[in-house]
Amino acid sequence: MLELDFRKQLKHFELQAALELSSEIMAIVGPSGSGKTTLLNSIAGIAQPDSGSIRLNGRIFFETNRKPLKIQNRRIGYLFQDYALFPHMTARQNIFFGVGRQADTSHITELTELLGIAELLNNYPHQISGGEKQRVALARALAAQPELLLLDEPFSALDDETRNNCQQQLVRIHRLWKIPVMFVTHSRQEAAKLADRIVQVDRGQLTVLAMESSI
Ligand SMILES: Nc1ncnc2c1ncn2[C@@H]1O[C@H](COP(=O)(O)OP(=O)(O)OP(=O)(O)O)[C@@H](O)[C@H]1O
Numbered sequence: 001m002l003e004l005d006f007r008k009q010l011k012h013f014e015l016q017a018a019l020e021l022s023s024e025i026m027a028i029v030g031p032s033g034s035g036k037t038t039l040l041n042s043i044a045g046i047a048q049p050d051s052g053s054i055r056l057n058g059r060i061f062f063e064t065n066r067k068p069l070k071i072q073n074r075r076i077g078y079l080f081q082d083y084a085l086f087p088h089m090t091a092r093q094n095i096f097f098g099v100g101r102q103a104d105t106s107h108i109t110e111l112t113e114l115l116g117i118a119e120l121l122n123n124y125p126h127q128i129s130g131g132e133k134q135r136v137a138l139a140r141a142l143a144a145q146p147e148l149l150l151l152d153e154p155f156s157a158l159d160d161e162t163r164n165n166c167q168q169q170l171v172r173i174h175r176l177w178k179i180p181v182m183f184v185t186h187s188r189q190e191a192a193k194l195a196d197r198i199v200q201v202d203r204g205q206l207t208v209l210a211m212e213s214s215i
Pocket residue numbers: 009010011012030031032033034035036037038039047
């Protein structure tokens with residue numbers, strides 16, 4: 001369970017986030033510059049709120065007047081808007097980056113098969129397609145077995161068929177892992193298709209809309 005109740009002053013308005021997220025998929029929609037990425041960054045620990053609290057499964061990430069929990073201790077998988085794969089590392093090295101040496105990695109083999117990227121693990125990012133990069137980045141976000149998955153416009157750069165494929169894989173992984181997922185999208189259609197709930201962000205104000213998943 002992710003519990004948010006915090007405020008952060010941005011340049012032109014204040015981001016005010018108050019919501020709870022169980023093991024469901026939540027879509028974040030809203031105009032450009034409304035605070036969507038800052039919301040994800042605050043949860044991940046890349047940005048710090050001014051006040052309030054952020055908790056995941058009872059663990060305190062942030063609380064006013066308390067030292068924030070370090071990013072690496074939050075157990076969050078974060079897929080950035082531009083995938084941000086390391087160009088000089090193979091797909092395998094990208095995926096294993098951040099996974100402890102002593103960690104059990106058997107789930108990663110399963111993950112790469114599930115995502116259809118097992119055959120390209122020795123390739124570098126420039127040798128694979130956009131859709132493949134997206135799936136490598138998703139595998140990397142999931143490799144450390146996070147308790148929460150954050151995705152910032154994960155499918156926006158993909159063609160229709162690849163997008164559909166990746167969306168289905170995300171839903172499949174969510175069914176298997178049952179962790180809360182938050183994803184930012186500019187597509188209302190995608191939000192309605194994938195999410196259990198949709199949150200509209202407008203000048204930092206969050207409004208939750210009830211939705212039924214249709215996949
Ligand atoms: N640390 C910060 N301090 C002050 N203002 C900030 C900070 N980070 C972002 N902003 C501002 O807050 C606003 C929201 O930015 P954010 O990137 O969260 O929007 P977004 O909804 O993700 O936009 P897009 O859809 O274009 O990616 C922008 O005006 C941005 O300039």
